Amino acid sequence: MEAILKEYFGYDTFRFGQEEIINHVLEGKNALGILPTGSGKSLCYQIPGLMFEGTTLVISPLISLMQDQVDSLKRRGIKAECINSTMSKQELKKVMTSLEEGQLQFLYVAPERFNNEEFRISLKQASVPFIAFDEAHCISKWGHDFRPSYQSIIPDLKALLPDALILAVTATATEEVEENIQELLDINNEAVTKTSVKRENLKLMVNPTYQREQFILSYIKNHQDMSGIIYASTRAEVEKLSDYLHEYKIENVIYHGGLAKKERSLNQEKFVSDQVKIVVATNAFGMGIDKPDIRYIIHFNLTGDLESYYQEIGRAGRDGLDSDCILLSSQRDINLQQFFIDRATASDQYKDHMREKLDQMIQYNKTNKCLSSFIVKYFNQNEYVEECGRCSSCLSENRTEPMTSEARLILNLVKDLDGKLSKEHIIQVMRGEHADNIMSRGLNKEENFGVLDSYRTSEVNHLVEELVMRGYLHYANYRMHLVEKSFDVLNKKVKLYTVPYRKTYNERVDVSTDSSLNEVLYSKLIDTRKNLADRYKLDEDAIFTDQILKEFAKKMPQTKQDMMHIQGVGNYKLKHYCPYFLEDIQEHAGIK
Incomplete structure (x- = not known):
């Protein structure tokens, strides 16, 4: 294993977590690896893939990401190919023949490829001992970038390749996403490796300035010759901000889904090759970008959730050197994210879930507590945290x-x-x-x-x-x-x-002890939740978390209007689940 690491990738030692994940696979276990962005997740499936006889199948979400990985492997003398929608019939046939004849060590495909019957037939004829899900958070309906196609292919894979081992890797998985992936891919707890999301070299800052354009201009002038990404929420915002920088002779390129493919590729290449130091982009830019020396990432707008934000700032400082991650925002950003959620083609339950995620993002933007600790606790409530001493909260002069x-x-x-x-x-x-x-x-x-x-x-x-x-x-x-x-x-x-907190502290608090937690009622609410979960075939937390049930048992809301004031109770849950819990509360209070 170490010999392969050295021979093909030039490293003498594994990074933290990599070896443990690889060993789970080599022991014949389906496994899940949750490692920070830039920590070498791809090696966790590439090294076992080189050790197995046959072809390793890698499920990946983006054509550009697949192509970058394939090119990187080929440069190392490894037989790798990808299949994507831009290929000609002749190119496709050549790759499929190589797959069937066992000439490939790695094949990268998007999940949508499984809709192709010819591919399914070729896959069944091939020797595929190992499957890797890259960006595995896309599997979970609770993930920030859920792709139904990622989840829908799992039964197909189990039917086509019943003996293949599975490894899922991602950088952004909350505890609920982690559990969902485990359930879908049959991964036991002992085969889960989860390292801290904390990145010591990233300096996290929230800047409440109303003069966002001027701030960016000043920042860039003070950090000349450094590479950076400036993220904006919409294509119009990207183009407007890019034009503003050009007015002040700041060279930059743009990247968003509305550009022609050729222009996107050219702009990306200019940035990666250091021809241009700054790219202004929507969240369409960044996945698979192999540029280690990005020194700053500035968000012109608030993102919709902390997973997206963490993934995007994770592109900074992959060389381990200090890098700045700065969040700017306005009230309009919150309204825009709420608009995105309202217009989404999703269930009411999923929309409620996304509103909860947005609420956490808003809290990050407003908190006066350590930003690094806030992010770590968001992804893993049980992890021990210490103040970073360098974020905008830790350095605040308001700690008096x-x-x-x-x-x-x-x-x-x-x-x-x-x-x-x-x-x-x-x-x-x-x-x-x-x-x-x-x-x-x-x-x-x-x-x-x-x-x-x-x-x-x-x-x-x-x-x-x-x-x-x-x-x-x-x-x-x-x-x-x-x-x-x-x-x-x-x-x-x-x-x-x-910070002064006894008179001016306004940060929203999730804890209330206005009334005591009635443990008899709480036990009854737990039973009701279990019965509902069995009836609707859902995870119990998908109905209400323990924390919300504790709030019910403390505050004893006796009407739907009362319940609406408790965080985590959205319109869907209010309509479908709350009547059952109201009945318990009213009965306990002697109203019924």
Whole structure:
């Protein structure tokens, strides 16, 4: 394995996560690899492919991405081809013959190719021991770039190639996407390799300026001779911004789906080959771009979700050197993204899901907490995070409010009950709430019970979140744990400051302890969700997550109007699922 890595790719050692993924495949397991953008995901299937007898089939979403991969393999003396819609009949026949005769080590295809009966016949005649799904988030209906064709070919593959091993690789998978991919591709938990999405060399910044064009112009002038991508949401915005830069003698090229294929290819080549340093583009640009020295990525508009944003900024700094990722936005961007969702040809349930994703993107844009920690926690709630110390939030001059004494009180509570308290428990104890779940556990007898009784729920939540996002507390599996950094605060080695939060803190809070979580009701709601999931053949979380059911059990909404105020309850769920839960709540409250 190491010999192949050296001989074909010129590397002496594997990057973190690669070897583990390859070993899962070599052990005969279907596997899933979730690695950050630029961390060498393609090697995870190329190396096993070189070790297996026969042809490795790679499912890939874009012609340009496939062609780049094939060209790269051919330069290394590896027999690789791709099939795409631009090929002539003669070219296609030649590749199919090579496939049937076992002359190919790798064949790249788009999922739509499976609609071709001749291809299916050739595939069945070929020796294909291994299948790789590149950009595997496209498989999941909960992914940011869901392609139904990616999912629809899975039964075909299992029928045509029942003995083939499967590897799925992606950089952008939330926990729900990860679970969905595992279910669809029969991947067990032990064959999942997931490394942190954190990129130490990316400096994340949110700039609230209203003068976005002027900011970009000034930034470029201060970073001359550096390569960068400027993303805009629409073709019109791309062309307008490009013209603006040209007016100030800033050379750039544009890239969007409205350009002729020849012009897109030419502009991409100019950027990759350093003939032009700047490309202004829609999200159509970037996938498969093999340019390691992109020093900055600026988003002129808010993206629709954090997965898309992370994938796009992941194209910066692939050489490991420091690079800037700057988000600009306006209120109009939010309206535009909401318009995109409303106009999408998708189910109401899926639209509600996309609205939730947009809401998270808006929170990233508004948060005063570490941006790096925010992204890491979005993709993996159980990962331990520390403040990066270099993002716009960490460097904010607004961190003037002392919070050391409050932090010690919170950490002392966790120290006494390490691993036994949820975030909600901590807030309730610190505020001195006589809720059922606090009283039944005897938490009202804790020394720190009620020491922050003058603080609002949102204010205590802010303090707890600050400690988590800055690495002084670890929140995993809905429980709080002390870490080594906790004792720097407890032993009075550090002083902590935060943004003013007791009067002006406006960031939306997902936690409410206005009423206690009634555990009897919560248990009933869990049962109702399971029955609905069985009836409609859905994942339980697709109906409502545990967190939303906890909100129901706390707030006890007794009308649909009440339920609409709880985050995660959209129109589809309000109509189809909420009546069942309302019935439980009303019965528990003695209304029925």
